[in-house]
Amino acid sequence: GSAEKTDSASSSSGDSKTLRIPYLADMSVPDPDVFYDIEGNGVILSQYEGLLKYKAGTLDIEPNLATEYEVSDDGKTYTFTLRDDVTFHSGPKMTCDSVKAAFQRRVDVDQAPAWMLADVKSMTCENATTFVIELKNKVTPFLHYMASSWGPKVVGPEAIETNAGDDFGQTFLETKGDGTGPYKLSSFKRGSAYTLTKNAEYWGTPANFEEVILSITPDMGTQRLKLEKGDLDVILHGFPASELESLPDSVTVEKQDSLLRLILYVNSNKAPFNDPAVRAGLQSTIDTNQLVEQGYSDTAEKSTGIYPPGLLPGEPKLPYTPDPAKAKAAADKAKTKKLTLAYSADESGVQRRVGELLQAQLKTAGYDVTIKEVQLPTVYGWAENLEEAPDLAIMTNTPDGAHPDLWASIMFSSTGGLNFLGAKNEKIDANLGKAISLPPEEADPLYKEIAQEVIDDNKFFLLGDVKNVFVMQDSLTGLSNTPAYPWLVDFAALKRGE
Amino acid sequence: MTGTGPVLDVQDLHVTFASSGGDVHAVRGASLQIAPGEVVGLVGESGSGKSVLGLTALGLLPRKPEPRLEGVVLLDGLDMITATDEDMRARRGTDISAVFQDPMGSLNPSMRIGAQVAEAAGGATDEEVAEMLAATGIPEPEHKARAYPHELSGGLRQRVMIAMALSRHPKLIIADEPTTALDVTVQAKVLDLLAAASRERGVALLLVTHDLGVAARICDRIAVAYAGRIVEEGTAAQLLQQPHHPYTVGLLASRPRLDGSIAGGDLPTLPGRPPDPRLPLAGCAFAPRCPAADAQCAGPLAIHVNGERRNECHHPGVLTRWPEGGPHAGRRDPILLKAPNPVVAPAMVRGVPPEPAVVVRGAVREFERPKPFPFAKRPAPFTAVAGVDLEVPHAGSVAIVGESGSGKSTLLRMIVGLLEPTAGDVTLGPGAPPQMIFQDAGASLTPWMPIGKQIEERLAALDVPSSERGARVAATLEAVGLPAEAQTAVPRALSGGQRQRAAIARAIAVPPALLACDEPVSALDVSLAAQVLNLLCHLRETLDIALLFVTHDLAAARAVADEVVVMQRGEIVERAATEDLFTDPQHPYTRELLAAVPEIHAMAVPA
Amino acid sequence: MSAITRVGGPASRMWRGRPALSPGALKGETVWHALIPVAILSLVILIAPVLAPYGGTDVNPVGALQSPSPDAWFGTDEIGRDVFSRILIGIRTSWFAALGVILLGTIIGGLIGAIAGAFGGKVDMVLMRITDLFLSLPAPVLAIAVIAAMGPSLRNTLIALSIVWWPWYARIVRGEVRALAARPHAEAAQLAGVSRTRLVLKHLLPGAAAPVIVTMSLDVGNLILALAGLSFIGLGAPPPAPELGAMSARGLQYLFGHPWVPIAPAAAVALLALAANLLGDAINRRLDQRTTR
């Protein structure tokens, strides 16, 4: 007998039926109400859809499962008009009730991404296609939540009803799926590969590839060799920038904007950086140009503002200019010159590289810097003991969506989830609290104030705007992505040839 | 080619090993013939090239370092020097086979006995194997065929070796020290078996040994090897009764005999050592040690052949008796050692009979046996010494003899305090604590520590002031006949005999009241053994040390002891003054022991 | 074991072929030959800072990821550091790291082994059961778990490796000491009135030196490789420490475009291990000859 799949044509590489993409590591779980990472967003976003989404190549919101939306004058009630031609992978038609159930699931599961619905007061279905959400208070960026990569997704009845069990279908969704997207999850083998199969009943433009195989290939060298040989189609991230040049002609490199940002955190809770003057000295110590150029070649640009590019036009410019004399003068005031610099581990080693460069820069100012690599859970623990936490930390973060609040409140507010080194600034907190419920024209000045405050406070240094770098077979066309969805191309839009 | 000629014809064989310290001339022109069915003994001191000769005949010389061979070694017509490996291999087993010294090491430990015998026979059924085993006197042969070597006693193992050697009816068996590792009683049986087997089947036998007594027991003819040559050869009777070569005379003389004692006198010894195998030889190799040597001896070799007899002495027959007096003649009085030591000297009061060196009362020693499996009941302990009473008088000399495993060593170790008795008492007399001399002198010295340091340690332990130690070490070394350089030498750099002297030196650096010796000479060849025995006796006399002497060599016991104790299975079965024991043994076991001693009966004591 | 076989026979078995009063231990061509590379290496290690044209973390002005040239013998790495200089200093780091672990292992293991071997009985039982426990666990896996628990840093890595490394030495030392303690020379020394400490220190422990040295020399290569493997999975020496394993592991991503970055340090590892192994091998064979001839 033969164990080969009936369609033996799919075996040869470079065919038009199968798209092969490597992942450097396993994703956490393909459950949209639990998943809050980057690696794996392709599995989520090609299976599940939210009510809205970001338009390809822009930061603009466009309809998705909802064709229209309406916001009440008090900004508390959102009315979505749903598509009526959508069916779930498991067969049934999507109705307003399914959407409500899916949103309710996110609240019930209550994992990390549940916060986006934390302010929801009620959800009602006026009819099969009219979904109304009432908020407790005004949340201006709420529409961005709906479009976010991690925003609420419409999960089908397989998880919510048939296999709900006593954990809202979480067990079921660890390896299976039921969504509305162009692909359905046909196999999920942890450690080996995830297979997405084309959803023939898709309401929108059908996918070009019959099948997408996401194989776990943890070593970049192996990924590269397979790509060169035609056994992989697109490397979504982690390819070392310096090696791009050495790729053969059969491979193209696409560099696209993203909201990913390289950040230096400063621990202002202990010496030496509890002294504002010493912190300020970092402005003239850090040579962002060098960091970005050498760390990223041309796969990142030097940051010019506190917010990701495009989120807040007209925000204050970053004033960092290297000045050895000033740097030294400030460092001389430091209580201690022994610093620890942590960076979070990443596959391509780019943060390490930046860390090492920064180490050298700090050294010229007179600091003695020890570098260490840390894993994310360790990073989460810093807030609990800031005295023990490192003096400086390098991290690459992305906002959940393309709205200033989604960046500022998670990064700079005292309680922000990404404010790992416990930076506190009452002014920022107050402004954020106010801005969230104000219309853009009133909120934007506040966001700019916040930006100025961040700049003056010197607890965060925005170093670089990192690009998505897609390394792919040049036979592939139809590349489509959006800055708000990091490391992701639209699988359904890709095709071979033409 | 076969039939009438000798099975083995060695002519002017030279074997040289290339080694880093220079070429080692292991054999330097040896010639030897063995007729079919003949039993020939090859005797000589250690290093005289006996084994190398045997291995050459087998075609089994080690490949590294590569040996250079010259001469002719015809094995039933095939020259083993020029033959191809394959030809030699084809002869082994069928034409020539071997029995080696160490029966444990010579059998494959991970293969059943039967399989090894079958293999030697070139394939054999179980019945045939059992027959072969039975023929060598192995009881329950079917059962034993399924045993592994370690499950058999030494004697049985050697019988297995013999069964293997005989299995394909070879024309010649080379037996290299086949019994050295065995108990006296077993030794005799194995020897007799070898001789009987070879006579019955008409197999020629080359018996390599360093003990003339062993050769005398079974051999038709004896060849004496010295420095890589056969210096004398003849029928056993001729050679033993009328040795022509002084070396043979010396060998014969230095054998402690059952009928002799050295109380007062010395065992005759061969002074000196064989020549360095790396140096070229001019003339007679024995000349430097020969009491009868003269200028002529340095001249070209003189080879005398007379019928069966052959010798290479320039003055054959010049020596009929080895002159009296050993190497210690000038060193009888180690004054310094006798000097009273305030700390340790026994408080001797003139007139009062001195206390015995040790009194043992009802000594019992048991050893726990391991549990067969984890939660099993522990089996009853094994009793190695089962209630022994023993007394060694002040400056007396007691020998303990007995079969292997009878508890001799255990008793000794209890006496010196290395083992706690399970029951009974050991009461030591006054004086410095007892010391012990071990069988393997090499192993009883710390390998990396210079001899001088090791002696000093003992002095330090007895609070001899450090200013005196140097002189004392030197004096002690002199007293045991070691050169002063030995002080800085590590044991490895000394010869076997020298090492045993060094061990003795440490023991007597401060004379103990009791010196326990556990087979102190069984690892040495005859002439060295005699030297060491002499040394012990002298020390006993001059230093008032009591000797407690374990041996399985009755002749040695007779030579040194006033009193002999016979042990069997942990008990003393007989105890008597030396003369009485040898002339009038009471216990059957003692008689058996005496009968087993390889004695040169036919030999008239050279007068 | 039933019958006791006599070790007897002519003494020649034990001393044949040895020249009288010859000098001692590590004599012989093989060892000297093998010592040469190690000697050169030691010299390099000693004067590495002088030899290296740049510091271990300094940037070579030719720029980042430059191929080997007269200005940068082994090229430069991703942030422009001179690979040749880093390797020179890395050899030093790796060598010291390996030696550190080995020495620590030898000291801890030697101590435990010596105590167990010398005391015997209950002490021996308890200590050896603990040693056995560690020995019966897969050292690399354990090291990974330990480092993962303590957080990666060169110090922690070395601690973790030492934790899994010592039992070997305890085993070897204990085995040798036990074997030596059963030899008559230990009893003879005891009868000569030597104190217990002296007995262990002077009469037993030196005997364990030879096998320990051999194991140590063979371990240098193993350890550097272990360090490299740990670095590869992110548990090694943190940057920018020029540790060879870490350099090679972190440089692996440049294998295709700028192969000198990972290959040069790997070759240095091989060289280092080769030198150490050659020496170990030579000592091993030499000692082997001494004990069996």
Place this chain on the structure above:
Amino acid sequence: MGALVLRRFGALLAVLFGLACIVFVLQTVIPSDPARAMVGANASQEAVEAKKAELGYDDPLPQQFTQYLQRLAQGDLQSSLRTRNEVTADLREFAPATFELAFSAFVLAVAMGLGLGLLLAGGGRAGRIIRIFLIGGASVPAFLTGLLLILVFYSWLGILPASGRVGDNFIVPDGPTNLLVVDSIIGGTPDLTLDALKHLILPALTLALLPALAIARTLSTSLTQVEREDYVRTARSKGLTERTVLLKHALRNASGPALTMSGLQVGLMLGGVVVVERIFAWPGIGLYIDQSIAYSDFPAITGATLLLGTAYVLVNFFVDLTQAWADPRIRTV
């Protein structure tokens, strides 16, 4: 022999208990807080405390230890922070691949070790050259070896696949053993068997290389020693061919140290799988550990450590018994 098995089995249990203790100690010293990691970045301090209480991390240590042992006895290794599955379930999923890989590597290592060892023991100039080559070979880090092998056999020669357990054009059977080679043979799908074997070769070779060299070296040393034994001379004196002498007499008796070494090398292999599985994207425990490290997923790391440790202990248990079989002297001691 029965008694020996029993005794070794007792030791085995003791070692496993010790392993459990060590893992527990490791768990209690981890700096990063598993409760924190489990509830995620945005969670409140109260949520963390609640999780801690739920996991029993604020109980006194002895109590934690007994609870830990109880859980262990029930096969409960807690949940992975990363996959959110029971670690036991995860391990069950990943173990077969590692078993398949490690087993193949072990067989390969022993085979290569045997061959090379015999070659080496032959001595002479060739032996010396092989020796140097081996020592050099033993000094290349596995990750480099792995990538270079892929470069040669996959990129240049194109005869072997680069990564994974099986080509993605195959349907992977669901058991019964989850060992692909075995399952495909049971299922009667020879082309899958072939494909699985092809995927196995490079990772197994990478993993086997260092152990093979170590085994070879040990074997050749003990062979040279055994060569000097009297019974080898006896065997020759029987007129046996060199081949018989070597294979029937020398090899078996020399196998003891090599066997021990093989057993010990399994430890190295189990450590090596972390590196090798990453290079070859082999979906086994090593990959699981590698990913868990990047996530500080301590329950997963300790769980995997326990599993690998147990496997290692078991392997050595069998090696011990094999050794007793090879050397009858050991059986009675």
